[in-house]
Amino acid sequence: MNYKIIAISRQFGSGGRTVGKELAAKLGVACYDQELIELLANKSGFSAEHIAELNEERSKGSIIPGMADRVERALQHSLWQSQRDVILDLAEKESCVIVGRCADYILRDRADVLRVYIHADKDKRAKRIVEVYGERDDTPLKRINDKDKRRESYYETYTTNKWGDAENYHITLDSGELGIDTCVKLLEILC
């Protein structure tokens, strides 16, 4: 492989996670997405459920009723540091695909990391999230806008980059236009 690590950032509903899993399968390496939360739970002592809530998918409002914002921010920051350590350790230990969690930024000083961003237009993403995750009370568009905003805010809190800026990545792909299989094919060529 030309790259030891493939770090994939992705818009919600773009199929970036699927691209990561399929690419990892083709390369014969592991893909870390939710799996990172398990590693982090082991390291940090937080439950996987609380990690998910304090992480990039975090919804609005306090996750623990009555908890002060200040305390929550401190917890989130502590979790960020643990997550950063887990990702840095992982990159030392094995070749893998890592989806999300600012891995592109955390590993920016390594020359063996391919930085990827997967996006698609909102109509295509709306269709996809209903197919993959089913209907919810909120409209698909609202779900996309909320989650995009959370990921952007998380990324821009913990990095000095702008979310979705082409310059952060070695390659960005519109999975809605190109299709997931083609995205995997192009990335496989680079790896």
Next chain:
Amino acid sequence: MNYKIIAISRQFGSGGRTVGKELAAKLGVACYDQELIELLANKSGFSAEHIAELNEERSKGSIIPGMADRVERALQHSLWQSQRDVILDLAEKESCVIVGRCADYILRDRADVLRVYIHADKDKRAKRIVEVYGERDDTPLKRINDKDKRRESYYETYTTNKWGDAENYHITLDSGELGIDTCVKLLEILC
């Protein structure tokens, strides 16, 4: 070809023009870059030299001594409209590669246009512009910053997009990291 037109936006010094020329040669179609200026000169009655000055590469200050900013802006706007017409006509008539000139935006409503952005980090671009264009009085970094700023300003004056935003493009490639040959190879697969 899956796409009739390949519209390539590019950072100065990224080799985006070379990518366009090499891709066009492989696809057996024309590549329009400076050639667009000739087409535009025929259509608009402006000289090729004035077009270059009023166009996206425009340097600071008045191009015609004593000309009021207001008049210059009106000329630039008129030229933009002629250039837009030339690009729209071209897309109707033939399959081709078009470098710069906001072609990605002008042709955004066509489903047969692949939108591409080529970029690279500043150190690699600085090295490349000295190799390709030679030394100048200004440092390579100043030349890059000036030209990036002009292209960004031109793009954002005439489009509703943000320059360099991954969402504008079907694919963006870091030519400094991946190399020009690999960029051409990936685009050829998509075409």
